[in-house]
Amino acid sequence: MFKRKLYISVLMLFTLLFIAACGNESGTDGSGGNDDQFLDFITGDPEGTWAAIGTGISDRVNESLDGIEVVSKPGSGSVGNPEAVSIEKGDIGMSYNPFLLKAENGEAPFSDKMTNLRAVASLTPTVVHFIQNSDMKIDSLEELISTQTDITLGIPPEGQGSNYIGNMIFESQGIESIEDTLNDWGGDIYYGNMSNLTDAWSNRQIDSIISTLNVPGSAIEESMAASEGKLMNIGDELANVLINEQGFEPYTIPSGTYNNQEKDVETVGLSIIVFARDDVSDDVIYELTKTIYENEDYLANVHSSFENFNADNMADNLTLEVHPGAEKFYQEKGLMD
Template identity: 30%
Template structure:
C-alpha cells in the first residue's frame, strides 16, 4: 500500500510541476480601432510578448473606439486588463475633469503605468514647390486636414492659434486622399498625426518632393503639447531634424495586476522593442527618454524592472 501511495504521490507531484511549467499569463490589451496604426502596434506587441516570453505571456488584442473608452472600462475590468491612452487623459480621469466630469470613480485612482509606446506626432507635410518651411508660410495655401481625427482637430487648433484660419483654404476631402491630392497638385499640403514614420507621409515623400515643417520652441510652448524631434532621414528627402509637437501615449494597467505580471510585461516589452523596430520602424521612436512623459504613478512591477535596468523614472510619481 505504501508503494502505491508513493507512486500516486509522485504522479501528482509530476502533474503539478508540469502544470506550473505550462502556466500561461493571459492579458487583454485594449488598443484602438481596427485598421489603425495603434491597433497594428497592439498586434505586433502581442506577437513580441509571446515570442519574448517563450509563450508564457499570451496577449489578446481588443478593438477600441478610443482612449476615453479604454479608461472608462477600468471600472469593470480585472487584473488582466492593459490599455493604451495618453497619460494626460489618465490625469483628467483621476481629477474628474473635462470628459470625465461627474464620472470619476475610485477605480481611476488605481490606474498604474507600465511603459511608453509611440507618440501621436504632428506632421505638417507640404509640397516642396510651395517653398514653405514654417507655419507662417501656410498663408495662401490649400491644406487638407481630414475630419474627426486628433490630427485634424489639432491642425485646426494651430491654424486658429497662429492667426492662419482666414488665410488658409481647407480642402474638403478625407485624409485617405491626401497623397493622391498632393501629387496631383489639388492641395499644397496636408496635416496628419501618427507615430513616426507615418505610412501616409512615407508614401507622400516617396512619390513627390515634400517638406516637413518645423515649429519654433515658442510655438510649441504655446500649443501646450510635448516637443518631439523627428530625426533627419526618417522620410525620403528629409535632410534635417524636424521639431514638432506630440501627444505621448503609454500602456497602463491597474493595481489589480500582480507585481510579477507587470514586471514580466514591462521587461519583455523593453527587451524586444528593438526587434519590433526591425520590422516596424515606429517602435524605434520609443526611447527611455519618453519615460519623462509618463506622469501617472508606475505599477510596482514596472518600477522593479526600471530600477534593475537603470532607466530613470523621474517623470513618474511613485
C-alpha cells in the same frame, strides 16, 4: 418492449448531451482543457502602427505568462482607449500623457474622472507631421498661422487623436475653431482618414496635411512620393508653448527620412504610453514591463520607429501614477526610486 427501447434511447441521448455540456464548461473554447484568463490590450486602427506594436508586445509577453494570455485588439486610439480600459472594455491600452491626465481629471473630451488608470511604460514618440505644397513660401506651421495663409488643410476627422492634437496646437495660438478660422482666411478644411488624405493630396484637393504618426509614417512616404511637397518645421515659439504647457516633447526628423527631405525638420511629438487599469495583476504588468525592456531588437523588427528606442527611458515622462507591477521592475533596474 418498443416503449422500453425508446425510453433507453432517449435516456442515452440526454446522458451524452449532458456529458458534452460539462465538457464545454471546462474551457473557454469548448476544447475541455483551456482555462486561460484573457486580458485585452487595446490599441488603434487594425491597419495602423499601434496595432502592430500591440500585437508584437502581446506575442512576446505571452511566452512568459502561464495561465494568462494578453490579446491585442484594435481600439479607439489615444482618445477612446482611456475610457475603454477604465470601464473594463479593455485591460491594457495605449494613449498619450495629455489624454490620460484629462481622463484622470474628468476634463474634455472626457466627462467622468477615471482614477483607476495607471501608467506602465513610455514607448516611442508619435510625431506631428505637417506637409505642404512645394510651391508655398511659408517655412513652418507657426508662420502659416501668423500670416493667416489661405490653404485647404487636410486633417483626420473628429474623434481621432490626430484631430484632437491638431486642435490643441491651433488652440495654443488662440484659435478655437480651425475650420472657422481657415474659412475666415479664405481657405478650407478637409476631413479624412490618412488614406483619404493621401488621395486628396495626390489629386491636389488639399494644400497641406497635419497628422501625428510614428517615424517613418507610411502615409507621409506615400504622399511625398505621389506629389511633390515639403515637410515643414513646427516653429520655435510654437514648439516651446507645446513643450512647456501641453506636455509635448521636442523631436527632430532626420534629413532623408522622407522623399525630397534635404534638411532635418524640427517638430514635436508625444510618447506612446502603455497604461493599465489598477486591478490588473501586478505580476502580469511586471512581466509586460520586463518584456518591453528586454526586447529592443525584437521591437525594432516589429516597427521601424523602435530603431532608436532606449529601454532605459521607459520610466520617463510617466505623468499618471505608475502601476505597482511596473514600479517594482523599474526599481529593480534602478530606473525609479
